[in-house]
Amino acid sequence: MSRPFLKMNGLGNDFIVVDARDTAFAPAPEQVRAWGDRASGIGFDQLIAIEGSASGDAFMRVWNSDGGTVETCGNALRCVGWYLNPKAAEKTLKIDTLGGATKAIVIRADEKTGTVAVDMGKPRLDWREIPLSEEMDTLRLELKVGPYDAPLYHTPCAVSMGNPHVVFFVDDVSKVDVAATGSLIENHPLFPEGVNVEFAQVIDRQTIRMRVWERGAGITQSCGTGACATLVATARRGLTDRTATVIMDGGPLHIAWAENDHVIMTGPVEVEFEGTL
Numbered sequence: 417m418s419r420p421f422l423k424m425n426g427l428g429n430d431f432i433v434v435d436a437r438d439t440a441f442a443p444a445p446e447q448v449r450a451w452g453d454r455a456s457g458i459g460f461d462q463l464i465a466i467e468g469s470a471s472g473d474a475f476m477r478v479w480n481s482d483g484g485t486v487e488t489c490g491n492a493l494r495c496v497g498w499y500l501n502p503k504a505a506e507k508t509l510k511i512d513t514l515g516g517a518t519k520a521i522v523i524r525a526d527e528k529t530g531t532v533a534v535d536m537g538k539p540r541l542d543w544r545e546i547p548l549s550e551e552m553d554t555l556r557l558e559l560k561v562g563p564y565d566a567p568l569y570h571t572p573c574a575v576s577m578g579n580p581h582v583v584f585f586v587d588d589v590s591k592v593d594v595a596a597t598g599s600l601i602e603n604h605p606l607f608p609e610g611v612n613v614e615f616a617q618v619i620d621r622q623t624i625r626m627r628v629w630e631r632g633a634g635i636t637q638s639c640g641t642g643a644c645a646t647l648v649a650t651a652r653r654g655l656t657d658r659t660a661t662v663i664m665d666g667g668p669l670h671i672a673w674a675e676n677d678h679v680i681m682t683g684p685v686e687v688e689f690e691g692t693l
């Protein structure tokens with residue numbers, strides 16, 4: 417059965433979005449991989465299905481381009497919020513995910529763009545919630561990359577936004593081999609469910625430059641949950657305020673870790689084209 421989709425992105429992190437509220441959509445992992453292949457398929461970082469929800473406006477299901485189903489996706493939540501708000505200038509929507517409930521406040525600009533603020537909920541900071549394979553202080557992980565006596569990167573911070581993240585603090589992200597290091601850490605035994613890997617360079621107390629290797633997708637232009645995890649990590653370490661702009665290869669996201677412990681991510685949405693699977 418052919419399925420219409422919207423090709424969308426949030427700061428270059430790109431998706432195929434399928435509205436599955438009326439008809440079930442459950443592709444096999446190898447089919448997801450085939451669609452996601454940028455050489456022979458349509459190409460995307462994640463495949464997104466919008467499903468009905470008994471407790472909210474919709475349920476968002478996420479597959480990485482490697483075919484694996486994962487908990488959530490921050491940039492895609494903005495795209496789904498925009499999609500669910502066809503007319504109104506502003507609308508608040510409850511969007512559920514495997515990683516927890518979120519609330520999207522959608523300011524739809526026009527048929528192709530918009531700005532969406534998403535309440536991503538509370539960060540999870542206990543080692544069991546990341547999860548890690550052993551008890552450890554998530555503020556300063558005992559983890560080194562590179563020669564043991566002169567590691568390239570070490571002592572990162574772990575944060576879950578419903579999905580797992582490990583944040584390394586570096587002096588200059590342009591000097592990091594994100595592919596080599598990210599792919600090494602993604603499947604490290606300390607992370608039994610894999611992990612998204614961020615490299616954060618603090619510019620000042622309100623500005624962070626970050627690059628990301630995503631679990632199941634590799635280097636992406638931007639990562640919404642990664643930007644949230646990065647801000648939580650830098651604030652926990654006292655390196656930034658609890659509100660900052662996280663500048664990724666694809667552009668900036670505004671992240672605020674509010675007093676109620678919820679993390680609010682605000683950023684753009686873009687529709688690229690319509691298609692059929």
Ligand SMILES: N[C@H](CCC[C@H](N)C(=O)O)C(=O)O
Pocket residue numbers: 429461462478480486487488489490491492579580612630631632633636638639640641642
């Ligand atoms: N690769 C992530 C899912 C997509 C997250 C990212 N694209 C975002 O915007 O949050 C994971 O395996 O947890």
